[in-house]
Amino acid sequence: MSNSAMTTDIPANPPREAQASSLRPALIIFALSGALYMLLDAANAEGLWMAALKIVPIATLLWLAASSLVGTGRTLALVALGFSATGDVLLAIDFPNHFIFGLGAFLLAQLTYAVTFGRRAHFSLCLAGRAFAILVAAGMLAAQVVPAAGDLALPVSFYIVAIVTMALCAAAYRGGSSLLFGGALTFMASDALIAINRFVEPVALAGTWIMLTYYLAQALLVCGLIRAELAARAA
Template sequence: MTATPSNLSIRVPTHLPTTFIAAALTYLILDAAGLRGPWMALLKTLPIILLALIARHRLSGSTRGLTLAALALSALGDLLLALDFPGQFVYGLSAFLLAQLAYAFNFLRGADFRCRRSVLRGAPVLLAAFLLAQLLLPAAGELAPAVAVYFLAIVTMALGAAAHRGNSTLLFVGAVAFMASDTLIAIHKFVTPLPMAGTAIMVTYYSAQMALLYGIGRARA
């Protein structure tokens, strides 16, 4: 008899991934059409909530707990960034900082920085991070310290994914996509407005979250 991996459950309701894609596409289309309001903020979080339901079925143990925490904090960050109130960006950034720390701790538990693969993956991440810091931190003004702390957290998360043992290619792709999404946000906010920024940010963001979820399950299988 083959033992079932302790960190992975294969019983995922088949409608959940399809519903996630449908919810993400619905938000992207309505957002591109210019619809705004509190209900759009809630719709923005729906795909992440659906990923949390998938995580609840797909993962187990501390891997599931940390992934659910990261997704819950991400949904909170989405909600805060979608609403209009003083300090919205700082509060949203704080929620995502905690999400990145949860992801980082989750991935670092399975990391092996001694293997050649981690160096080949991690070196480009560090180079990109250095170049982006040179561009973004001077432009962030008084928010530079907060942006720098967040920057360190997401780079740590990406390095943890890069060095994760097992079949971690999808996990690393998700981490890179998350960095790309946040880079688009920072460039659009601090450097120069980007065309179709909202759509590009959310496509990479939703793709990153789904890849991280399925990637950590595959890596821990």
């Protein structure tokens, strides 16, 4: 068989539809496990097993990232998800200063995501608009939360800076940035709910809304990275 025939019969890159379909089983497991955790959490289920169930959706995204990404981007995404899962467990288990430890783990996750997205950042007029929206939203949140955080004002301020940095880097990501930007904004919304519920005033169904936006944010970030990876391979 000639080289030209082989080139014709075996495409260099699998069709994008086939690549997308390979993600579906993991995303189904992600959605079902996330929904199960939120239902049990809303029913006030308790125990260490709930902390384990809480990170199943993130573990599924870890699997998805490990099987779909390559190189340094893959390593950074896995580290960010690993810090996120650690933060989930620390926040779920009641022990002295568990909120500070959980906040620290998520701060590291946000900084790792920022490095991941910042590696392919570019500047444009669109970025200026996105950056303005991010900074206005963060400023409004900080004005409410930081004065009410008391002794935690400094670590909360550091965390706000970290997630704003992540969101700005996501907004500037070259290629496939719409999913990343949506994920960054959803992550900010989830953390805003945590901060307002903890420091300002109780939010109705806070646990459900927090986890719904958190899981959605993580999925959007990982899927955004995968989409950009597929686009780069096809180019």
